Amino acid sequence: MSASGIGSLPGTDVEGAARAVRELYDDGGIPYLPELPARGPGADLVGRTAAQLEGLAIDLQPSGWRLTDRQGRDAARARALLRQDLDVLSEVYDGYAGPLKVQLCGPWTLAATLELPRGGRVAGDAGATRDVVQSLADSALDLLDRVRRLVPAATLVQQWDEPALPAVLAGRLPTASGFGRVPAIDRSVVRDGLLQLTEKVTAKADSQVLHSCAADVPIALVRQVPGLQLSLDLALAGAAQWDELAELVESGRRLWAGIIPTGSAARHPREHVEPFVDQWRRVGLPTASLSAVVVTPACGLAGATPPDAIRLGRLAVDGARMLRDLVG
Structure with a gap:
């Protein structure tokens, strides 16, 4: 416990x-590693993660974070905020040995939230979604490397935050206009994306956990990803989900x-x-x-x-x- x-x-x-x-x-x-979104754009879950994406640039538009050709000012600010956080981490955890968790937005929530250069959610474009998954894996490895250098005796836990995952699977994700819905993404595609990500990040993380505080967390799908642990709001779990949780444990x-x-x-x-x-x-x-x-x-x-x-x-x-x- x-x-x-x-x-x-x-x-x-x-x-x-x-x-x-x-x-x-x-x-x-x-x-x-705490997240303090009250610091403004770039300290939020999506901006904090998207600004670290390897090989992909983002900018903050009135409609939200968007993939662009050139890194925007708010993305640069997000990178600076994370550097500040890591400097503080190095000081506060000097000499620490034990578990230490870092969090990033998961690939499907990232794809559900980021917009394409010409508008529309990344989740509606299979190719762009694959690019985000691959880039996220690389950026996670980089972050874990940085944390490992700062706190070398830590046992690193990588958390993937996926509040939008149930909506992605159910086709409940609204389009950017709000008048339509992004088509549901097949469970096998979601599973394969998580497999690709977690298999790569295993090289640096001692363990990984998927967190979602939404209803209808796909527990059976999580079980299909070897070694992936689960974090959820148990007040939202019904009888059927409890049976799946028993199988998970x-x-x-x-x-x-x-x-x-x-x-x-x-x-x-x-x-x-x-x-x-x-x-x-x-x-x-x-x-x-x-x-x-x-x-x-x-x-x-x-x-x-x-x-x-x-x-x-x-x-x-x-x-x-x-x-x-x-x-x-």
């Missing part, structure tokens, strides 16, 4: 956020269980841990297998106040301790 956070936090204090994360999760948890995967609601007012984690454990047992999973669980908030905490973000992180840490006591 362990605890961690999703990635995003409130505010603009990079060093303060990094130190708070290390303090929270340093003792048996999984600290991470029985296959030896780690489950990142988002059992702490981002709006929780609980003073003690039992309010969230006990229903989770009851459901765990209801689907036939043994108590001992709770050792495969990482307790997290249900989603990112960028919308929380700084004190609430710390409080919710502590609930996750204390929830992991409760599970540890149950397993014995």
